[in-house]
Amino acid sequence: MKKVTIRDVAKHAGVSVASVSYVLNNVDKITPETKKRILNAIKELDYKPNMMARGLSNGKSGLIGICLPITEKGDIPGDLLENNPFFSEFISGIEYTTRNKGYDILISGLGKNMRYKDWIQRRMMDGLIILGVYPKNLFEEIKGLDIPIVLSDAYEEYAMDFHRVMINDELGGYIATKHLIDLGHKRIAFVSGSIKNSFINRYRYQGYVKALKEAGIKTDKSLIFEEHVTFNGGYSVGEKMRQSGCNATAVFVAADIMAIGLLKSYIEANYKVPEDLSIIGFDNIKFAQYSIPGLTTVKQDIFMKGRISAEMILNDLEDGKRTNHSVILQPELIIRESTAPPKKTGK
C-alpha cells in the first residue's frame, strides 16, 4: 500500500498543504470548520505524520532531553542510574508528565569532553532537563539556545538563566537537626559530600548550624565528616566516626544512600541503632523505608521535582516563549525507627 502523505490529506479535505500543516502543528490560523474537515481526512485516510519530517518543517521534534552526568572513574563502568535511585525517581516524574502529551524523552549521559550544544542541536530537542553537576562551560554553551531548559538543584549564579527546581536545603538541614535536638541529643555529627564544592551540602550544613545555635549548642569541627555521596562513602564515615572517638550520640547524614552505608557500618560493628546512635538521612529514597531499622529522614519529593520540571517545559512550549522560573519545594520530616532519645548514662 502506498504511504499516505500530507498532500493526500490536503486533497481529500479540499484544502492547501499549508492548512493541514497548521492543524498538525497546532497553529491557530484556520477556521474550526476547516480544522474539522482536515481532522476527518486524517482519520479517514489513516494518515500518520512522520515525526522527523514534521520536525524539519516546524522545528519541533517532540523530544525532551534528560542529561545525566557520566562519572566513569574507578572500576565500574557507567554507573549512570544504578547507583543513584534519585535519578530513577526524577526521571519517572518527567516520564509520567510528558507521556500523555505526546512527547518522548531522550536520555543521555554527558561526558567531560562533549560538545554539549552540538548534541542538543543535532537532536533538535524541544526542551532539556539537566540533572547533576557539570563544568560551568556547559551552561555558558547552552545559555543561548532558545529552548526551555530546567536545572535541578542549581544554586550557582549561571543557573539564573534557566528554569530551576530545587528543595529548601537549608530548611531541610534545620528540620533534621532540630528533630535530633528535640529528642535530647547534644553531640550531633554532620555527614555529607564536600561542603566547599557543593551548594546543596553547604545549605544543609547551614541548616544544621542554625538549629544547633538556636539550641545553644556550639558547632564542633570534630563532628563534621565529608566523604563521597555513596553507600561506601557512608560506610567509611561510620568507621571514621568510631575511630575518632567523637562521642556522637546522633548523626545527620545529608543523603540517604550515605546514611544507609553508615547504618550498616555501625550494625556490623555491633552497635545498636537507634540505641547507641540515632541516624537521620535526607531524600527519602525507597530504601529508607525498606531498611532495618527504617530510616528517619527528610523527604524531598523527587517524583514531584520531575513532574514540575516537565511541566515548566511543557508550559513554555505551549505558550511559545522561554521563561525562567524557580520552584523551591518544601522538605518534610519522616520519622521512622532510626532515631530515638539518647541512652541515659550514669545516674
Place this chain on the structure above:
Amino acid sequence: MKKVTIRDVAKHAGVSVASVSYVLNNVDKITPETKKRILNAIKELDYKPNMMARGLSNGKSGLIGICLPITEKGDIPGDLLENNPFFSEFISGIEYTTRNKGYDILISGLGKNMRYKDWIQRRMMDGLIILGVYPKNLFEEIKGLDIPIVLSDAYEEYAMDFHRVMINDELGGYIATKHLIDLGHKRIAFVSGSIKNSFINRYRYQGYVKALKEAGIKTDKSLIFEEHVTFNGGYSVGEKMRQSGCNATAVFVAADIMAIGLLKSYIEANYKVPEDLSIIGFDNIKFAQYSIPGLTTVKQDIFMKGRISAEMILNDLEDGKRTNHSVILQPELIIRESTAPPKKTGK
C-alpha cells in the same frame, strides 16, 4: 554566521552531494582518497549534519528505543523506574554501550491502548529493546518491522521472532534451593509472583522442585506462596507464612525486592534472620548488599544484560541485516549473611 550545509562540504571537497552523503552514512561507494578529501572538508568547515535531515535521507535516526511497561493501577502514578531497580540497572547497561557509538536512547512507557507500531515508526527508531511483560498483540504488531528488536526474559513462542536476552532461570532456582539444602534445611518455602502467568517464575519454581527432588524432599504445597513482585508483596507473604504455621526454616524468594520485604516483616515480628529463618533472593539488586543482614541471593548480571541487548542491536545495524539470537546468561550464587544452617532443636 551562515550554517554550513552538505552543499558547502561538497563544493569545498570538489565532489557531488551524493558522495558526501555516502561518507556521512558510511556507504562504501567511493574511493578512500575521495573519502579522505570529504572528511577533511567536513573538518575544515566544521560541518555538523542535522540528525533529522540525515534520518530522512538515510532512514536512520540514531535512536535506540527502550520500552518499559506502564502499570498504572493503585494510587501511585507512573511507578516506572522508581519501584524497580532492575530497570535502572538494565538501562545503565544499554546506555553505557550505545553512548560511544553515537546513538541516543529513547525511553518510553508503553500503555495498554497504544498503537505500538505507529509509535515506533513515527520515531524512526533504529532498534528496540523491550523490557517487561506486554499483551501478545504488541509482538504481533511489531514482528514485521525491519529493525533489530531485543526482548528481555521472554520465553513465549512469539519471542522466537526476536533477539532474546535472558538468564537460566531454572538453574538459578536450582542453585538457590540447593544452597539451602546444603546448609541442612528441609522445610524450604518458595515465594514468587504468579507461577501460572509467568514463565520466569515457573522456571525458577521448576529449579526449586528439581533440587528438592534430588535431595529426596517432597514438594509441599503449603510452602508455596504467590504474591505481587514488590516490597509490599514480600512483606505480606511474611505475615502469611507466620500465620499459616508452615514451619519453614528457610525460604527461596524469586526476587530480591520481595525478599527484602519478607525480611523486614520477620524482623519487625521479632524473628531473627538467619537464626529463625534463612532467606535467599534472586537478582542481586544493589539493595541486596545494603540490607541488614546482607541478602544471600542468586546474581543475574543485569548490567550485562543491558550491554548484550545493545550489542545485538549494534551488530545488526553494522551488518545491515536483522538476525534473531538468544543469549542465555548463567546465574551465580552470592552468599551473604541471610542464610545459615537451621537451629538445632531438641537434642
